[in-house]
Amino acid sequence: MTNTKPPAVEIDAITKSYGETTAIRGVSMDVRDGEFVTILGPSGCGKSTLLRMISGFAEPTTGDVRIGGKSVVGLAPYKRDTAMVFQDYALFPHRTIAENIAFGLRMRKVERAEIARRVDEMLALINLSGYGGRRVSEISGGQAQRVALGRALVVRPSVLLLDEPLGALDMKLRKQMQAELKKIHRELGLTFVAVTHDQEEALTLSDRIAVMNAGSVEQFADPETLYRRPATRFVADFVGGANLIDAEVGPAGALLFRGLPLSGIGSDAVKDRAIGDKVSLVVRPECVATSALGGQAPGPAIEAMVTEVLFSGAVQQIVGRLADGSLFVAHEQGLKPPPERGSTVLFHWDGSLSWLVAR
Amino acid sequence: MQAGAGSAEKRRRRFAAAGIAPLMLWQFVFFVVPVILLLVISFWRTRNYRMVPDFTFANYIAVFTNGAMWRALLLSVQTAAFVTIACAVLAYPIAYFIAKKAGRLKGLLLIAVIAPFWISIVMRVAAWRLLLGENGVINQSLLSIGLIDQPLGFLLYSPVATSIGLVYAYLPLYVLPLYASIDAIEDNWIAAAKDLNAGPMRAFWEVTFPLSLPGLIVGAVFCFIFGLGEFVTPALLGGGKQLMMSQVIQDQFQRRLDWPAGAAISIVMLVIVFALLAVSMKWFRKASGEKL
Numbered sequence: 211m212t213n214t215k216p217p218a219v220e221i222d223a224i225t226k227s228y229g230e231t232t233a234i235r236g237v238s239m240d241v242r243d244g245e246f247v248t249i250l251g252p253s254g255c256g257k258s259t260l261l262r263m264i265s266g267f268a269e270p271t272t273g274d275v276r277i278g279g280k281s282v283v284g285l286a287p288y289k290r291d292t293a294m295v296f297q298d299y300a301l302f303p304h305r306t307i308a309e310n311i312a313f314g315l316r317m318r319k320v321e322r323a324e325i326a327r328r329v330d331e332m333l334a335l336i337n338l339s340g341y342g343g344r345r346v347s348e349i350s351g352g353q354a355q356r357v358a359l360g361r362a363l364v365v366r367p368s369v370l371l372l373d374e375p376l377g378a379l380d381m382k383l384r385k386q387m388q389a390e391l392k393k394i395h396r397e398l399g400l401t402f403v404a405v406t407h408d409q410e411e412a413l414t415l416s417d418r419i420a421v422m423n424a425g426s427v428e429q430f431a432d433p434e435t436l437y438r439r440p441a442t443r444f445v446a447d448f449v450g451g452a453n454l455i456d457a458e459v460g461p462a463g464a465l466l467f468r469g470l471p472l473s474g475i476g477s478d479a480v481k482d483r484a485i486g487d488k489v490s491l492v493v494r495p496e497c498v499a500t501s502a503l504g505g506q507a508p509g510p511a512i513e514a515m516v517t518e519v520l521f522s523g524a525v526q527q528i529v530g531r532l533a534d535g536s537l538f539v540a541h542e543q544g545l546k547p548p549p550e551r552g553s554t555v556l557f558h559w560d561g562s563l564s565w566l567v568a569r
Numbered sequence: 570m571q572a573g574a575g576s577a578e579k580r581r582r583r584f585a586a587a588g589i590a591p592l593m594l595w596q597f598v599f600f601v602v603p604v605i606l607l608l609v610i611s612f613w614r615t616r617n618y619r620m621v622p623d624f625t626f627a628n629y630i631a632v633f634t635n636g637a638m639w640r641a642l643l644l645s646v647q648t649a650a651f652v653t654i655a656c657a658v659l660a661y662p663i664a665y666f667i668a669k670k671a672g673r674l675k676g677l678l679l680i681a682v683i684a685p686f687w688i689s690i691v692m693r694v695a696a697w698r699l700l701l702g703e704n705g706v707i708n709q710s711l712l713s714i715g716l717i718d719q720p721l722g723f724l725l726y727s728p729v730a731t732s733i734g735l736v737y738a739y740l741p742l743y744v745l746p747l748y749a750s751i752d753a754i755e756d757n758w759i760a761a762a763k764d765l766n767a768g769p770m771r772a773f774w775e776v777t778f779p780l781s782l783p784g785l786i787v788g789a790v791f792c793f794i795f796g797l798g799e800f801v802t803p804a805l806l807g808g809g810k811q812l813m814m815s816q817v818i819q820d821q822f823q824r825r826l827d828w829p830a831g832a833a834i835s836i837v838m839l840v841i842v843f844a845l846l847a848v849s850m851k852w853f854r855k856a857s858g859e860k861l
Contacts, residue, residue, distance in 0.1 A: 265764060287763045288772075294764045300757035304779050313775070314765035365765065 216279030218243045218369055218401035219264060224273035226259055226425075233259050234270070235425040241369070246395050246402040248412040251422035252448070257405045258373060260422070264403060265371050266290045278368055288317075293362035294371040298378065299354045301346045307357050308333070308342030314365035328364055335394065336360040352383045359391070363398065372404035376411060388414050409449045413437065421445045437494075443569050446492045453498065453538050455491040455512065456569060459483040465491065465566075467512070468533055474510035476561055483566065493564035498540035500528055500548075500555045511558035514538050519548045530557055604839070611832035618826045628833035638817065638834070645814040648728060648803075649796030652735040656743040656792045657785065659736070664747035664784070665777075669756075679748070682741045694734050694805045701725040701733065701806070726808025734802040739795060743788035750784025751777070782856035790849045794842050814838055 219241040226234040234256045241247045249257040262268035263275055266287035274281050282290050293314065301310050308329050315325045333339045336356040341349065349357065355375070362370055375391065376384045392415055395402050406412055412419045413433040420430040421444070429441040440446035443454060457467045459480050464471035472491070483489060491510075500516075501507060514530030517537075521527075526548050528540045538557055542548070549555045614623045632638050667678045685693060700706045701724040708720040723729050754777055762772035800815035807813065812820070814834065821831030 267760060267764075286768075287760070288766045288768050292764070294761070296757050296761055298755075298757060300755065300761040302758055302761070302776060304776075313762070313767075317762075317766040317771065361761075361765070 215243045216276070217241055218245065218278065219403060220274075220276040220279075221260070221264075222274040222276065224260070224263065224270040224275065226256070226263070226268070227271045233425055236273075237422075237425075237427050238273075239420055239427060239430050241401060241403055244399050244401055246392075246404070246415060246417045247420065248404045248406055248416040248418075249420045249422055250406055250409060250412040250449070253407055255422040256425040257407075257422050261294075261371055261373055261403065261405045264369065265292050265294050291368040292371055293365050293367035293369075294373065295358045295362050295375050297373040297375075299358035301354055301357055301361070303346050305346070306342065307338065307344050307346070307349065310346065310357055311342075311361045311364050313361060318365060332360045332364045335363075335397075337390075351379055352387065355379060355387060356390075359394070363394070363400070367400070369401045369403060372402060374406055375404060377406070377408070384411070391415060413449070419449075421448060423448070439565060440492065441567065443490045443492075443567050446490070446567060450494065451539075452492050452494055454536070455493075455532065455538075456534065456536070457489055457491055459485055459487040459489060461485055465489075472510060472512060474507060474558070474561060479561070479564075479566060488569050489566045490569045491564055491566055493559050495527070495539040495541040497563040498538075498557050498559045499542055500530075500540050500557055502549075503554055503556055505556065507556055507558035509559055509561040510564060511556045512538065513554055514557050515554045516549050516551050519551055521548065528557075530555070607832045607835050610829050611836050613829040613832075615827045615829055620828055628829050629837070631830060632833050632837055637812075641812050641814050641817045644728060644811055645797050648732055648735065648799075648813060649793045651732050652739060652796045653789050653792040655732070655736045656739050657789060660740055660743035660747050660788060661781075661785075663740075664744050664751050667744075668748050668751040668754075679745075682744050682748075685738075685741060690738060690801055691805070694738065694802050697730070697734050697737070697806060698725060701730055725806065726810075728807065728811055730806035730808070731799075731803045731813070734806045735796055735799060738802060739792045742791045742795070746787040746791070747781065747784040750781045750787075754780045779856075783853055786849055786853045786856055790846065790853075794845060797842065797845075798838060 217240040221237055221239045224234055224237045225232065237256075237260065239247075249260055251257045259268055263270055264277070266282065266285060266289070269283060275283055277291065302313065305313070311329045311332050312325050315328060320328070329342065330339070333342055336359060338353060338356060338360070341353070346354065346357075355378070359375070376387050379387060388411060395415075404412075404415065413436075416433060418430060418432050419436055421428045421436065423444045429436060429445045431441075436445065437450050440449060440452070446452040447454065455467060455472070457465050457472065460466040460471060463476075463478075463480055465475045465480055466472070475491075480489075493510075503513065512532065514532050516528060517531050518529040519526065520529070521544065524544060525541050526544045528542060528548055530538045530540070532538050540557055610620060611628055612624050612626070613620050614625050614627060615621070663682070667675060667682070671678050698705070702708070703720040703722065703725070705725070707724060708717075711717045712720065724733075758776050758780070759772050762776045763769070767775055798815055799813065800819065803813045803816055804819075807816070809816075815838075818831050818834050818838070821827050821834065
């Protein structure tokens with residue numbers, strides 16, 4: 211299947227300012243047809259504004275938004291072929307479940323018999339067959355979430371937008387809905403663009419994730435790349451939790467931590483950096499193990515004082531404090547007894563599992 | 570435990586009853602008792618300007634066979650209906666603006682809506698005489714810009730004047746419940762309608778209007794029922810040639826000293842009002858049933 215279609219959504223060098231403050235600074239990204247893209251970031255990073263610009267509830271100050279290759283800047287929401295699942299669902303309280311789902315079809319002047327058929331079909335898809343006559347006040351939060359999804363999906367939008375779609379659900383329901391959402395996306399083959407601050411949700415659901423911070427996209431990549439090779443210190447820290455050693459590039463391929471070269475770092479790790487560059491070394495906790503001081507570690511290693519040992523069956527979490535005061539965590543399999551609290555040990559890892567980011 | 574919870578519940582109920590008692594007493598002494606008295610004397614008769622205990626339907630028969638009574642009732646209903654519709658049309662944009670567009674001015678505008686209540690209705694209605702009279706502000710302005718050659722006589726001491734006064738007096742009563750209804754409509758519901766391809770007008774008729782119906786009904790009930798029984802405004806502005814029901818009642822009690830006849834008309838009015846309330850409560854429940 212060759213994809214000659216234009217991208218479902220193109221965001222082209224968008225900025226958004228409110229008076230003096232800039233909410234979005236020069237964001238560009240493409241969403242491919244049929245892709246599930248999540249915009250991930252902490253609250254206030256501009257991700258919701260970006261979504262509102264795709265739906266038409268906000269306009270960019272500069273830049274262009276294209277849906278299916280056509281610019282939609284200046285086009286009112288009701289003239290755009292997008293549909294939104296609102297954060298609080300925004301179901302119409304004076305209408306039944308079936309009437310809520312039928313709403314978009316009525317507005318698009320679909321024939322009555324066709325509306326009835328498609329509403330029934332949608333109720334079946336969202337597992338709410340037989341609930342059509344209920345009032346919005348008579349269903350649970352999880353069901354309301356599915357109705358909101360159904361109401362948006364039934365119009366077969368070219369892009370489905372989801373604003374923190376699972377944010378209001380409890381943990382168990384959220385897991386269940388993640389699986390359901392993923393299944394629906396696969397079955398319908400529509401383009402989904404979601405916004406969330408929940409990194410785990412983003413990793414589970416998305417084909418690609420755009421990590422936003424302070425109005426900019428820090429990295430736009432598939433979940434695995436994002437986790438294994440975050441491009442920036444922020445992404446490393448925000449997605450999945452990481453150990454960060456703030457260091458400086460020294461002469462002869464050395465990496466200096468508090469002025470001293472870190473042991474076990476190969477010169478190829480710093481080959482693209484100039485002497486004096488301030489960098490952070492990133493390594494995931496599950497890649498780190500501990501050993502007694504004085505032993506010979508096979509790869510990079512750093513000394514830390516153990517401040518906490520948390521045992522949870524299969525995994526024991528060992529928290530150490532580096533010489534500069536920052537924390538360093540190892541998730542070890544509980545095969546050997548953990549080091550004692552207060553002792554100083556060597557945290558070490560395989561050199562191929564750590565990398566440098568600018569800081 | 571069980572007993573303790575039970576007595577706490579009992580105490581709570583007793584406390585609630587104690588709180589509501591003064592209100593009940595007030596309602597009983599100043600509403601229920603007078604209404605019972607009215608009901609009783611409406612079956613009495615008058616002889617030589619004196620009430621004589623009796624059990625006769627003559628007063629009620631008189632109410633329904635007297636042409637003047639029907640004219641008064643018709644004028645009352647017409648006036649109340651006109652005032653209700655005029656208030657609804659004027660109040661809706663005001664309430665909508667305060668609820669959805671006023672932003673930080675919300676509180677200030679609400680106070681501005683309520684502020685006229687701080688002055689006695691009699692004074693406010695009397696002030697309309699200065700505006701509506703033949704030498705009043707409106708007639709003089711129209712004369713001076715040459716729109717009319719003669720002052721408009723129907724502006725004061727006429728049913729028109731009564732309606733103007735009532736619209737002015739009742740507008741806040743309509744704005745407040747309507748504001749409460751519209752304020753409770755979440756912006757996201759309207760946004761969702763627009764997102765699903767409803768234009769601004771369509772979104773209004775599909776979402777905003779039906780959800781504001783409870784306020785629209787409560788406001789209409791206030792205006793219509795108060796308008797039906799209104800006395801002060803028609804007495805001050807109506808001119809006395811065409812009487813409303815309340816004026817006929819007053820006439821019976823004070824000028825003709827025929828209390829039983831006045832009582833019978835009052836009871837008829839009361840029944841009409843109760844019937845209207847019952848019907849409108851049903852509408853109200855239906856309109857807001859989804860949210861309750």
